[in-house]
Amino acid sequence: MSGxxxxxxxxxxxxxxxxxEGKTAVYRQHGGGITKNKFIIDNAYVALFMLYEKxxxxxxxxxNATFRKQLFHMSKTI
Numbered sequence: 001m002s003g004x005x006x007x008x009x010x011x012x013x014x015x016x017x018x019x020x021e022g023k024t025a026v027y028r029q030h031g032g033g034i035t036k037n038k039f040i041i042d043n044a045y046v047a048l049f050m051l052y053e054k055x056x057x058x059x060x061x062x063x064n065a066t067f068r069k070q071l072f073h074m075s076k077t078i
Contacts, residue, residue, distance in 0.1 A: 005048070009055045013062075048074065 011017070049071060056067040 006051055006055065009051075009059075013059055045074070 008017075052067050052071055056064060
């Protein structure tokens with residue numbers, strides 16, 4: 001759905017990064033938006049889990065603890 005997360009993960013492997021806490025952007029919500037469609041939301045979570053799994057493998061599991069922590073946190077919010 002979006003290449004931003006994948007790009008950030010690959011760039012992060014090349015140097016230091018910092019995760020910013022809190023909201024850094026806003027977007028408009030309305031009844032016809034994709035964030036209101038359960039099918040799209042469910043598929044987005046599946047795609048995101050797969051992205052983390054495949055990126056973890058691509059990076060030879062060097063950041064396995066970090067990926068697992070993020071996946072665990074995501075699974076609690078679904």
